[in-house]
Amino acid sequence: MRHETQATTRQAVTWDRTTYDVAHHPDLGPEPLRRLSAGETAVIRLRGLLEPPDFDRARRRALDLLGSASTVNYSNGSLTTVGPYLAAHLDRLDPYFEQSARANRRMADAGFDLPARVRAALRRTFGLESLQPAREPDGRAYGEAVIRLHADGVRNPLHNDHIARDAQGTGLSLAGVVRQLSCVVCLQECDGGGELITYAKPWEPRDERWKVPTELGYRAGVVEGVPRHVFRPQTYDVYLINPTHYHEIEEVRGATRTTLGFFLGFTDDTLTRAVAWG
Numbered sequence: 001m002r003h004e005t006q007a008t009t010r011q012a013v014t015w016d017r018t019t020y021d022v023a024h025h026p027d028l029g030p031e032p033l034r035r036l037s038a039g040e041t042a043v044i045r046l047r048g049l050l051e052p053p054d055f056d057r058a059r060r061r062a063l064d065l066l067g068s069a070s071t072v073n074y075s076n077g078s079l080t081t082v083g084p085y086l087a088a089h090l091d092r093l094d095p096y097f098e099q100s101a102r103a104n105r106r107m108a109d110a111g112f113d114l115p116a117r118v119r120a121a122l123r124r125t126f127g128l129e130s131l132q133p134a135r136e137p138d139g140r141a142y143g144e145a146v147i148r149l150h151a152d153g154v155r156n157p158l159h160n161d162h163i164a165r166d167a168q169g170t171g172l173s174l175a176g177v178v179r180q181l182s183c184v185v186c187l188q189e190c191d192g193g194g195e196l197i198t199y200a201k202p203w204e205p206r207d208e209r210w211k212v213p214t215e216l217g218y219r220a221g222v223v224e225g226v227p228r229h230v231f232r233p234q235t236y237d238v239y240l241i242n243p244t245h246y247h248e249i250e251e252v253r254g255a256t257r258t259t260l261g262f263f264l265g266f267t268d269d270t271l272t273r274a275v276a277w278g
Contacts, residue, residue, distance in 0.1 A: 015042045015200045015227040022125050023048025029127045033271045036242050037179045042198050042229035044240040049121045055236055058114040059187050062147055062260070065110055068103075069149055078154065082147035083107075083278050086174075087166055100143035100278075107144070114260055115145040118185060118238065119276055122264075127272070134265065134275035136173055143278035147187070150194060150257035156249035157217035160203040163265060174277065177265035182243040183276075184261045186233040191254025198247040200227040222246065233259070240264075 018041050020028060035041045050058075062082075071080045072088045079085055083103035089096035107115070115133075123131045134142040150156065161182065167175035201223055210222035223246050233239060241247060243263065264274045 015229045017041070017043040017045060017229055017231055019045040019047060021047045026125055027127065028125050030271045033126055033181065036181060036240060037271060039200060039202060039242060039245065042200070043231050046125070046238040049125065049238045050117060054117065058112065061110050061112040062187055065106060065112060065147060068106055080149040083143045083145060085146055086142065086277060087161060090166055090170055093170065097140045100141060103143050104141060114185065115262060118183065122183065128274060129272045131264070131274045131276060134174060134277040144276065145260050145262040146278035148259045148261055150190070150249060150252045152252055152254060155251040158220060158223065158246055158248040159217035160246050161243035161263065162203055163263065174265055178268055179266040179271060180244055181240050181264040182261060183238070183240050183264060184259050186235055186237040186259055188255060188258040189233060189235045190252045190257040193251045193253040194257040195230050195232045195250045196247060197250065198229050198241055198245055199223045201246055202244050203246070218246065
């Protein structure tokens with residue numbers, strides 16, 4: 001385990017990233033997840049979670065899926081993904097579940113089993129009792145993961161992801177999630193930029209005054225003076241963040257920043273049983 005401190009220029013307080021070499025220390029137990037959920041650490045970086053040959057095979061198969069990518073445009077940004085992003089479809093749930101079923105089939109047909117491999121590895125590493133793809137009680141399956149593409153010149157504005165807030169009133173079972181984390185696999189790093197900046201501040205209802213109307217995300221004032229951590233993921237990195245904290249991705253330069261991502265939703269504070277969705 002290695003603690004890596006990223007000092008903030010805003011104030012003397014620091015917020016750290018923790019790196020674990022799980023190839024040599026594969027049994028971490030749930031404590032790292034508890035610290036991440038509680039906001040005590042900024043990023044969990046897992047080295048050696050997957051064998052390089054498995055990773056390289058998954059990267060090649062991911063290329064076969066990029067032709068099915070779609071883009072949701074906002075006036076201040078865009079989301080380009082393979083597989084639908086739930087938060088962008090909460091007002092159109094029937095199309096979301098139809099798109100999810102197609103995306104899950106495409107991944108299976110391409111032999112792209114990286115989401116299942118990563119879930120199994122996380123289950124072992126953190127001693128989880130269960131970690132399964134999310135389903136509604138009526139059997140509707142959520143997308144298992146999304147492949148996210150940040151091309152040259154693309155950035156991701158300051159935002160947070162909070163399914164228990166966003167799914168209220170939809171009837172979705174995910175509205176009952178108690179804790180939410182995010183797992184990201186870096187399939188291809190970019191040549192420059194593309195840093196993840198995460199802030200030591202979770203969303204609060206009063207923050208809505210900083211929301212950008214009709215656009216994606218929040219104005220920078222919501223995190224003024226808050227400690228932050230800057231992390232530039234490299235190919236082969238697997239990392240977790242608490243997405244209910246504010247975060248953003250800097251503008252990408254050169255090669256497309258390509259990641260696989262899914263959320264983890266925990267059903268109670270023990271952080272031992274979770275479901276996953278894209």
